[in-house]
Amino acid sequence: NAGVTQTPKFRILKIGQSMTLQCTQDMNHNYMYWYRQDPGMGLKLIYYSVGAGITDKGEVPNGYNVSRSTTEDFPLRLELAAPSQTSVYFCASSSGAQTQYFGPGTRLLVL
Amino acid sequence: DQQVKQNSPSLSVQEGRISILNCDYTNSMFDYFLWYKKYPAEGPTFLISISSIKDKNEDGRFTVFLNKSAKHLSLHIVPSQPGDSAVYFCAASAYNTNAGKSTFGDGTTLTVKP
Numbered sequence: 001n002a003g004v005t006q007t008p009k010f011r012i013l014k015i016g017q018s019m020t021l022q023c024t025q026d027m028n029h030n031y032m033y034w035y036r037q038d039p040g041m042g043l044k045l046i047y048y049s050v051g052a053g054i055t056d057k058g059e060v061p062n063g064y065n066v067s068r069s070t071t072e073d074f075p076l077r078l079e080l081a082a083p084s085q086t087s088v089y090f091c092a093s094s095s096g097a098q099t100q101y102f103g104p105g106t107r108l109l110v111l
Numbered sequence: 112d113q114q115v116k117q118n119s120p121s122l123s124v125q126e127g128r129i130s131i132l133n134c135d136y137t138n139s140m141f142d143y144f145l146w147y148k149k150y151p152a153e154g155p156t157f158l159i160s161i162s163s164i165k166d167k168n169e170d171g172r173f174t175v176f177l178n179k180s181a182k183h184l185s186l187h188i189v190p191s192q193p194g195d196s197a198v199y200f201c202a203a204s205a206y207n208t209n210a211g212k213s214t215f216g217d218g219t220t221l222t223v224k225p
Contacts, residue, residue: 033223040120042215043155050210058212066118082176090154093225094211098143098204 002026004103006091012109013081020078021106023091029101031094032074033058036087037105043090049074051053080109114138115203118218126222130188132219134201137182141203145213146175146186149198158199159186162206191223 007022025032030051035043043056049068063085065077074093078085088107092100116135121211124130134144142163159176161168161184168175188195198220201223204212 033212035215040217042115042117042217044215045212048210048212056210092154096211098145098206098211098213099160100211100213101157101158102147104154105152 004091004093004101006089006103006106008106009104010107010109012111013078014029014111015081015083017081018077018079019108020085021078021091021108022044023076023103025073025074025091025093025101026072027093027101028071028094029095030071030097031091032068033092033094033100034064034074034076035090035092036085037062037090038087046076046089078108082109086110112137113216114141115201115216117199117201117215117219119219120217121220121222123222123224124191126193127190130186130191130195130221130223132186132188132199132201132221133208134184134186134216135182135224136184136203138205138214139213140205143204143206144175144177145172145202145204146173147200147215149218155200162163188221190222191201193223193225196221196223 034046047066091103145160147157149155201216204213
């Protein structure tokens with residue numbers, strides 16, 4: 001049982017490039033979330049999903065897109081990378097009982 | 112407007128002493144509160160939670176206290192150990208009403224000195 005896995009661990013992007021951050025969970029959780037954490041700050045919700053085929057915006061969705069075609073996977077897409085998207089990205093999942101299980105994070109640097 | 116606030120960015124305590132981490136919230140709809148612990152280069156992990164129907168929840172060395180009238184909660188760690196050195200996030204949610212979403216504070220970095 002791997003829990004929540006994220007790839008890549010670290011990535012450097014040039015301004016304007018695009019990429020997909022991968023997130024997979026093997027706990028059969030319906031709820032999944034994407035957060036970003038900027039230095040010295042808390043976790044800001046980007047997007048979330050309550051089940052396959054259902055996604056919704058969080059607090060800071062601009063510049064990102066998501067999809068949820070399966071229960072296990074919840075990829076986050078950055079279409080036109082900007083320096084403001086330099087951050088650490090965490091994916092999490094939950095059975096709906098409030099406690100969230102987090103992946104190890106993806107550190108993204110946009111130059 | 113930050114709905115969950117952790118006003119102390121850092122806290123340093125001696126091994127064996129008590130650590131008290133504080134958290135304030137403004138949204139009266141919040142009725143479930145959680146503490147997560149985060150080590151560097153890792154994701155947050157769940158530590159302890161409390162429902163608004165309680166004012167205290169204990170799990171080993173960790174106790175969370177909730178004061179609903181003051182919209183304040185605190186995490187007590189007794190006795191503190193060097194391995195407790197981490198960032199602690201307070202989180203709040205409206206149970207069963209919002210897809211399990213939580214609002215997080217900015218975190219408090221706890222350093223436990225040997």
